[in-house]
Amino acid sequence: MELKKIDKPDLGLFLQNLIKDFQVEGVKRKGQSVYGQSFFYGSINAPDELCLDFDCTTMPPKKYFIPPKEELLKFTIAPKPEVAEVIESKPLIIFGVHPYDLKAVNQMDKIFSEGNPDPNYLKRREGILLIGVDPTKVSPRSFWNSMEAASVSSGFDLMLTDIGESYLVEVGTDKGGNLLKKYAKVSSVTKEEEQKRIDVRSKIWNMCKKRALNFPMRELPSLLVNSLNSPLWDEKASKCLSCVTCNMVCPTCYCFDVWDDVELDLTHGQRYRRWDGCLASDFAKVATGENFRETRAARYRHRFLRKGQYLFSKLNDAACVGCGRCAAYCLPDIADPVDVFNRLKEAVK
Amino acid sequence: MNHSMPDGSPYVPKWAEISRIEKLTESEKLFELRLSNGQPLGHKPGQFVEVSVLGIGEAPISISSPPINDNSFELAVRKVGNVTNAMHNLGVGGKLGIRGPFGTNFPIDEAKGKDILFVAGGIGLVPLRSFIKFVLENRKDYGEVTVLFGARNPSEQLFLSELEQWRGRKDISYLETVDRADENWKGNVGVITTLFPKVQVDPAKTICVVVGPPVMYRFVIMETKAKGIPDKQIFLSLERRMKCGLGKCGHCQINNIYVCQDGPVLRYSDIFALEEAL
Amino acid sequence: MDKPRVAFFDFASCEGDQLQIVNLEEDLLKVVGAVDVVSFREAMKGHSDNYDIAFVEGSITRRSDEPRLLEIRKNAKILVAIGACATIGGVNLLKNFQDLESVRKFVYGDKFFQYETYPARPIKAVVPVDLEIHQCPINRDEFVMAFKALLMGKKPEFPNYPVCEDCKKAENICVFEMGMTCMGPVTRAGCGACCVVEGSVCWGCRGFIDHPNADSEREVLAKYGLSVGDILKKFRLYTGFSEVSK
Numbered sequence: 001m002e003l004k005k006i007d008k009p010d011l012g013l014f015l016q017n018l019i020k021d022f023q024v025e026g027v028k029r030k031g032q033s034v035y036g037q038s039f040f041y042g043s044i045n046a047p048d049e050l051c052l053d054f055d056c057t058t059m060p061p062k063k064y065f066i067p068p069k070e071e072l073l074k075f076t077i078a079p080k081p082e083v084a085e086v087i088e089s090k091p092l093i094i095f096g097v098h099p100y101d102l103k104a105v106n107q108m109d110k111i112f113s114e115g116n117p118d119p120n121y122l123k124r125r126e127g128i129l130l131i132g133v134d135p136t137k138v139s140p141r142s143f144w145n146s147m148e149a150a151s152v153s154s155g156f157d158l159m160l161t162d163i164g165e166s167y168l169v170e171v172g173t174d175k176g177g178n179l180l181k182k183y184a185k186v187s188s189v190t191k192e193e194e195q196k197r198i199d200v201r202s203k204i205w206n207m208c209k210k211r212a213l214n215f216p217m218r219e220l221p222s223l224l225v226n227s228l229n230s231p232l233w234d235e236k237a238s239k240c241l242s243c244v245t246c247n248m249v250c251p252t253c254y255c256f257d258v259w260d261d262v263e264l265d266l267t268h269g270q271r272y273r274r275w276d277g278c279l280a281s282d283f284a285k286v287a288t289g290e291n292f293r294e295t296r297a298a299r300y301r302h303r304f305l306r307k308g309q310y311l312f313s314k315l316n317d318a319a320c321v322g323c324g325r326c327a328a329y330c331l332p333d334i335a336d337p338v339d340v341f342n343r344l345k346e347a348v349k
Numbered sequence: 350m351n352h353s354m355p356d357g358s359p360y361v362p363k364w365a366e367i368s369r370i371e372k373l374t375e376s377e378k379l380f381e382l383r384l385s386n387g388q389p390l391g392h393k394p395g396q397f398v399e400v401s402v403l404g405i406g407e408a409p410i411s412i413s414s415p416p417i418n419d420n421s422f423e424l425a426v427r428k429v430g431n432v433t434n435a436m437h438n439l440g441v442g443g444k445l446g447i448r449g450p451f452g453t454n455f456p457i458d459e460a461k462g463k464d465i466l467f468v469a470g471g472i473g474l475v476p477l478r479s480f481i482k483f484v485l486e487n488r489k490d491y492g493e494v495t496v497l498f499g500a501r502n503p504s505e506q507l508f509l510s511e512l513e514q515w516r517g518r519k520d521i522s523y524l525e526t527v528d529r530a531d532e533n534w535k536g537n538v539g540v541i542t543t544l545f546p547k548v549q550v551d552p553a554k555t556i557c558v559v560v561g562p563p564v565m566y567r568f569v570i571m572e573t574k575a576k577g578i579p580d581k582q583i584f585l586s587l588e589r590r591m592k593c594g595l596g597k598c599g600h601c602q603i604n605n606i607y608v609c610q611d612g613p614v615l616r617y618s619d620i621f622a623l624e625e626a627l
Numbered sequence: 628m629d630k631p632r633v634a635f636f637d638f639a640s641c642e643g644d645q646l647q648i649v650n651l652e653e654d655l656l657k658v659v660g661a662v663d664v665v666s667f668r669e670a671m672k673g674h675s676d677n678y679d680i681a682f683v684e685g686s687i688t689r690r691s692d693e694p695r696l697l698e699i700r701k702n703a704k705i706l707v708a709i710g711a712c713a714t715i716g717g718v719n720l721l722k723n724f725q726d727l728e729s730v731r732k733f734v735y736g737d738k739f740f741q742y743e744t745y746p747a748r749p750i751k752a753v754v755p756v757d758l759e760i761h762q763c764p765i766n767r768d769e770f771v772m773a774f775k776a777l778l779m780g781k782k783p784e785f786p787n788y789p790v791c792e793d794c795k796k797a798e799n800i801c802v803f804e805m806g807m808t809c810m811g812p813v814t815r816a817g818c819g820a821c822c823v824v825e826g827s828v829c830w831g832c833r834g835f836i837d838h839p840n841a842d843s844e845r846e847v848l849a850k851y852g853l854s855v856g857d858i859l860k861k862f863r864l865y866t867g868f869s870e871v872s873k
Contacts, residue, residue: 264775
């Protein structure tokens with residue numbers, strides 16, 4: 001493991017240098033809510049726009065990998081039908097991604113590269129450099145420590161940890177190392193500083209233990225299989241607005257819908273995909289009108305099973321990283337995985 | 350991240366031209382298509398394709414013909430949505446985009462040397478026809494063949510000339526019924542399960558293949574159980590919203606299977622425990 | 628193939644939906660070029676009763692409107708209701724929850740007896756409607772989308788999920804978190820959550836999604852401090868017709 005140090009005053013310089021050569025996206029403050037500051041990813045045009053001491057962004061960085069609306073094809077209908085693929089990518093640095101969101105990106109990488117590889121995702125992904133950062137604050141609904149998402153061993157090009165006077169930077173890839181060499185003023189790291197990183201991390205990980213699963217996350221698949229007929233699904237889902245907020249804010253929700261649009265001349269058009277959510281009432285409805293998940297409870301249960309069981313078999317991991325966004329933004333407050341999973345566990349004891 | 354970049358977008362369709370159209374019922378047409386690249390589609394009975402009408406959209410359609418050596422294949426299509434409506438408005442020479450074939454196929458190999466009980470409800474005959482015709486073309490490879498076909502009423506029977514042939518064939522037993530008769534109907538009346546008492550099977554050596562509307566499966570499976578056919582010898586084809594065909598978009602997911610990849614043809618013993626399958 | 632003949636009509640409304648169409652700018656020429664507009668009071672003189680597609684704006688607020696609407700229905704192959712007044716009754720419906728006599732007096736003063744009225748209703752309450760383009764006023768992109776679909780013989784696909792989806796994609800801070808309340812969780816998306824983007828809240832002008840969880844929305848509104856009376860007002864501003872027709 002290669003570890004370097006950037007003194008805090010030099011971080012702005014590093015960022016300034018990056019902005020000259022790259023499109024840099026990072027976490028920005030956006031408006032106060034009654035709960036405090038809100039954070040969103042956006043373009044960073046000056047170093048002071050970047051915020052690294054955020055607790056959790058409202059939306060995960062998935063828009064950079066899977067745009068909410070993405071063109072797949074351009075086509076000509078008449079006089080001769082023709083189709084051309086659209087696969088777009090531009091170099092991008094995302095500065096400031098927490099480990100749980102990095103874990104989600106790692107999972108998306110696996111999903112979109114295995115089976116039938118998805119070139120739209122992969123090409124875009126190729127152009128993206130990820131600079132991770134360890135959290136310094138924990139959002140009230142986060143439980144990433146329970147989901148084995150407090151740290152990641154890969155998936156970042158660089159990984160920053162605030163140790164007080166400076167940031168320690170772990171180099172994750174050659175690309176990240178080169179970035180550091182070319183754009184940052186770094187120094188070597190002492191044993192004490194290395195220990196400080198361990199201490200800082202364990203302190204923040206401990207802060208994320210307030211909200212936690214009461215059982216090992218690896219038990220989720222068996223717990224869920226044994227909870228298919230739990231009354232909890234109906235109880236919670238009776239309040240579900242089917243508003244798909246939980247899907248939209250989730251860093252591991254990647255379902256999409258595909259549709260065609262045409263120009264007003266009706267001879268040219270595009271095929272797009274857009275983020276879709278399995279909580280929407282028509283998600284499993286087919287053209288004949290049959291809806292294979294007609295009830296709110298069926299859709300609600302599906303999402304938890306998908307996160308904790310179905311995708312577990314593909315990823316050998318839960319497709320929930322414990323960011324807590326679904327819990328934080330669900331208006332009837334029924335989406336909290338900690339509450340759902342712990343209550344299911346309680347019921348099967 | 351380690352991955353291999355595919356050669357191009359899996360969303361780009363190939364072109365096929367409509368070479369023949371046959372009206373099957375008021376709402377169903379049979380389209381014979383020829384791939385413009387001159388290649389065979391390369392499908393196996395039971396698989397489906399994603400059909401594009403540019404500007405309208407894309408829809409999953411099961412292939413109703415058995416594989417043959419030229420570039421043609423058949424789709425029987427009920428008009429139920431935008432894409433299928435648009436297909437019905439096309440004439441011979443019209444072009445369609447085709448992606449696929451996708452998904453699993455009927456047990457053409459596993460059923461060799463065995464008896465086969467086909468059970469088709471309504472337009473379930475469309476995908477099943479690919480396997481039935483395949484078996485009839487390779488008749489000596491298979492044992493006793495029984496076809497049960499149920500339609501809501503006589504006017505909804507598909508592939509009339511083929512049904513007429515099947516009625517006359519000595520090497521298969523073909524039984525049919527309609528839920529509601531009209532004045533000309535002389536045959537059985539009742540839902541498809543009413544045909545089962547008329548059928549003798551050797552459960553140990555029978556492969557049963559069932560395709561029909563979602564509501565039909567539970568009732569048919571009660572009958573196959575009564576006949577003693579083991580669950581692992583029963584195959585179903587499930588309908589879901591297969592939007593991408595690539596196991597990604599999530600719309601066709603039933604528990605931990607993606608119907609577009611792990612289906613549409615599934616072994617009953619593999620899915621009977623899935624909450625949402627039937 | 629002949630161009631489809633198109634006519635525009637309005638009932639009780641501000642004609643803001645037709646104005647949106649007139650304001651299509653460069654797209655307007657393409658729209659007008661693709662069809663024969665035979666009647667469009669807001670944009671042209673002349674009128675014909677020979678048309679294929681009728682776009683109807685406004686709600687029906689008096690008995691004497693009905694014969695005209697029935698005539699339009701008879702003439703049109705496809706009748707499209709445009710705008711909240713036509714699709715869900717719109718704000719005209721507010722009078723339904725007041726004494727109609729007082730409403731007439733308030734609006735028309737001492738001449739009120741000359742003006743008949745009855746409870747306002749959307750177009751579909753009087754004649755069958757083939758298509759509804761929601762919003763107050765309609766949004767131009769969605770009108771053009773539906774218009775293109777009609778030209779291609781395709782059924783336009785409107786969202787059947789709540790505004791929250793659009794709102795999350797627009798990266799808004801949820802208005803409930805800003806101390807306000809919103810009808811977004813039960814309202815049909817497709818507007819891009821434009822009101823929230825502009826700093827307001829969703830008022831519900833696109834009407835309910837097909838299966839709104841109205842009970843849960845009421846609970847949420849109560850949790851965020853609205854009284855029973857305020858919640859009722861919130862639901863009646865645009866979606867009161869669902870209440871009376873339940």
